[in-house]
Amino acid sequence: MKAGLNEQEPARLARWEKDDLYNRILSRRNPDKKYILHDGPPYANGNIHLGTALNKILKDFVVKVKSGQGFYSPYVPGWDCHGLPIEHKVDKELGDKKLALTKNDIRKLCREYAAKWLDVQRQSFKRLGVIGDWDNPYITMDYVYESITLKEFYRVYKAGEVYKGAKPVYWCSSCVTALAEAEVEYASHTSFSIFVKFPLEEGSASKLGITEPVSAVIWTTTPWTLPANMAISANPAEEYSVMRVDKVQDDAQAGNLKEGELLLVAAPRWSLVKSISGDSLEHLQTKHPFYDRTSMIILGDHVLMTDGTGLVHTAPAHGLEDYAVGNKYGIEVYNPVDDYGKFREDLPLFGGMDINKANKKIIDLMQDNGTLIAWGKMEHSYPHCWRCKEPVIYRSTPQWFISMEVNGLREKALDAVYNKVKFIPSWGSNRIGSMVENRPDWCISRQRVWGVPIALFTCRKCEGVIFNEEMEKKVIDSFVKMGADAWFEHDVEYYLGKDAKCPHCGSGDIRQETDILDVWFDSGTSHAAVCEARPELGEADMYLEGSDQHRGWFQSSLLESIATRGKAPFKEILTHGFLVDADMKKMSKSVGNVVLPEEIIAKHGAEIMRLWVASEDYTDDIRISDEIIKRQVESYRKIRNTMRYLLGNLYDFNPDEDSVPFAEMMDLDRYILLKLDETLNKIYAGYEDYQFHAFLPCFYEFLHNRSISSVFRYIKRQALFV
Structure with a gap:
């Protein structure tokens, strides 16, 4: 150019x-x-x-x-x-x-x-x-x-909105840290899809008026979470069916489905034996498919009838809804998975295995013991880590959280979104509002090194937090002088004194927090x-x-x-x-x-x-593309050449001496100035609403206006005789 x-x-x-x-x-x-x-x-x-x-x-x-x-x-x-x-x-x-x-x-x-x-x-x-x-x-x-x-x-902590708890969070086994929802991306992923039988205990089957063996059937895409299964969730407002299997399809991936056996599911597919209300399933006991323990049927409104069997495999350590419903029933949050995505060594049958490699092993085990009905694979949208792009898991770990409910944080945030803040474009209000309405408590801890540490002390004996004004001032002063590195340079004694004791239980065994704050904080x-x-x-x-x-x-x-x-x-x-x-x-x-x-x-x-x-x-x-940029080059050339031509005709114009009052101008001059004023008003109105793209079409319309073009041609003709 x-x-x-x-x-x-x-x-x-x-x-x-x-x-x-x-x-x-x-x-x-x-x-x-x-x-x-x-x-x-x-x-x-x-x-x-x-x-x-x-x-x-x-x-x-x-x-x-x-x-x-x-x-x-x-x-x-x-x-x-x-x-x-x-x-x-x-x-x-x-x-x-x-x-x-x-x-x-x-x-x-x-x-x-x-x-x-x-x-x-x-x-x-x-x-x-x-x-x-x-x-x-x-x-x-x-x-x-x-x-x-x-x-x-510290301000949020002193307001009572910060707490530490073990609950499921997004966890990246590759980066070895918890992730916030904003650090998770969804991408296509291939998972196993399996249907599994949980045999009802004899006493539970009889409560349903069934004298034959009957199995509750669940569907899951995460076989690796079955070792952590502690319950099965049913919807109390829905109808369930005990069905007798009529015919078994000849499927190479079918498991141990037998003609004549009884299954408990949401919707009838074979011969109906008995209809049962969801709320009557509460507290029935089923046998875990491969461990010698029971899984109780519990009730939860989160159970949907649109996918699976209407009975949800519930592992409180590996899902927020599972955690919430399990908490109501006092069910243990059992997490057998370590920080690196492997089963803990003491887990029977699969200890030490990578959870992804264990998927097929778990399927094979259930195929052999008769609890697998069918398995296959499915492609679906699945959460991935925003940084390493690896699939993430839900995993219960001790983390620091900001409560969305204490002091009405969620309610106040929604009031600001819907009533106080202007969104451009306007649909942004509903988008962020729906996110705030449905988000869980904010997990603010990360198991990493580079960041601002959660500068708190906890008692190893009673898990109480040690925090006071003197400690707060000393930590903040050290941060001002050395930055957050100060936390890792100094120990408990430096901040709390040599004889520091837990104010809750009197123990001197005090731990310095090592997690850092979520970068979004x-x-x-x-x-x-x-x-x-x-x-x-x-x-x-x-x-x-x-x-x-x-x-x-x-x-x-x-x-x-x-x-x-x-x-x-x-x-x-x-x-x-x-x-x-x-x-x-x-x-x-x-x-x-x-x-x-x-x-x-x-x-x-x-x-x-x-x-x-x-x-x-x-x-x-x-x-954006090369062709689009080329069009912008042409637009710029048109604007530049027009400006050059006009400036060239004004090289000897002196505003103080040569300006003409509007009333004394020729009609054509007044017309051009009025069109210019109209164009500027349109552009400025666009700017007022942050619609910057209003500029180019308005300006181009002004440049290409036929009347104005004729004026340019007139000026050009006159210039030939100067």
């Missing part, structure tokens, strides 16, 4: 930086009239991609439009530097060397890794033409930020660590991110602020869609349809990328 944007833009950016353009703009605005867009922190763990570029450019549009409207609108960029994404990369680079390092050795390497990529990303964002306080960003691994994060945790406290802490900022008007942050940063920020301040940390939430190619297919390296921002900039310049962002309706998925 003749404009040479890829060559001229760096010089222009250098001039902006030299002239301190960011602060010069702010100095001309009234600080009492603020509009604050608070930057959501990207992870400092690699080069930026086109989605990150789109996000930063949209933010730049908001800030510049608000600044143009006269608002004092500082932009403080930020980076998320803690957590699994960075530690995972460092782990891969270290390999077996990690085993010889201390926690603070690893933390130092994580800090260096994050700092390296932070600088790389900073240069990339500046190259996009985004103006901000790049020399003074906020960084979640800064010592002061870490100390404020801990203060916020880190970034969720940015309203306190950044907006409240920096004098040029203040309460945020807008948070702007991709729509995936409804279950990520938007939600963690909302819950943390509601828990500590009773209100949302933002007034508006703007979300944008994801990038797809020209055929609306998701961007994928394997498919080969990924477009890199640095390639566009090197070939065409950042301004072309910004024009592409301005031309797209960001509320939906956003298309």
